[in-house]
């Protein structure tokens with residue numbers, strides 16, 4: 391399927407997983423297998439209210455007959471998670487984008503250290519199932535408010551001492567000491583973190599001296615505002631059309647205002663859905679998907695949040 395196509399799916403079960411968290415099973419309405427995915431991947435849900443939201447897949451990657459996502463009814467939700475909890479019902483039809491993976495598992499690592507905060511467990515639980523299937527060495531540090539808030543508590547408990555629990559709002563609870571965890575990780579280990587922004591910031595500080603290819607972070611929300619200074623021209627190479635990006639607008643907003651149908655989802659630079667090849671010009675990168683090296687190469691950009699440092703950007707659109 392093409393990048394902008396969606397799968398016509400149906401919700402086939404909804405189950406409560408933990409405090410505020412429900413699992414949604416989605417199957418292809420045609421009865422056919424779904425497109426394959428790898429551990430750490432996410433899919434975009436095209437919600438009936440017009441929102442597009444990304445959710446990590448939590449079921450094992452060998453399953454082709456279904457996608458399972460875990461949705462947290464977050465008070466800070468921009469509307470997507472709340473809509474799903476309040477309106478999406480068993481049997482409802484829903485369009486789903488093809489899986490994408492910006493948080494891929496290195497299956498050859500000698501050891502993997504996984505660090506999760508709250509609903510950030512979702513991609514890591516998928517990775518753990520894969521690491522178990524491959525009989526690889528791993529450990530998980532999982533922090534939630536209380537044990538009632540911990541998704542996958544039962545299956546994780548069965549995995550024994552490799553899971554290090556932290557309930558920071560229970561009596562005697564404290565924040566995870568990420569510096570100590572990272573310091574204790576053996577050389578050559580790959581480290582993964584998914585959770586709230588303060589946890590990710592602490593993880594990035596703690597791993598700053600590790601080789602960048604062994605450090606993996608998945609963001610759910612932007613860390614900085616989008617580039618909206620405007621004052622540059624975007625040229626769409628395929629049609630030759632030029633649009634001026636005005637102050638207060640992102641490139642994506644400018645293209646949508648211009649009537650173009652452009653793939654996007656989070657609009658925050660965290661999902662990778664709007665990644666666009668850059669043919670000429672220098673982007674002002676603001677996303678959390680591309681690595682520092684990819685930013686320096688300037689071959690692609692996330693047009694939902696990144697702007698331009700040059701007066702003209704030529705995009706492969």
Ligand code: FES
Pocket residue numbers: 653654655656657658659660661662663664665677679692693694695
């Ligand atoms: S829409 Fe998600 S990164 Fe741009």
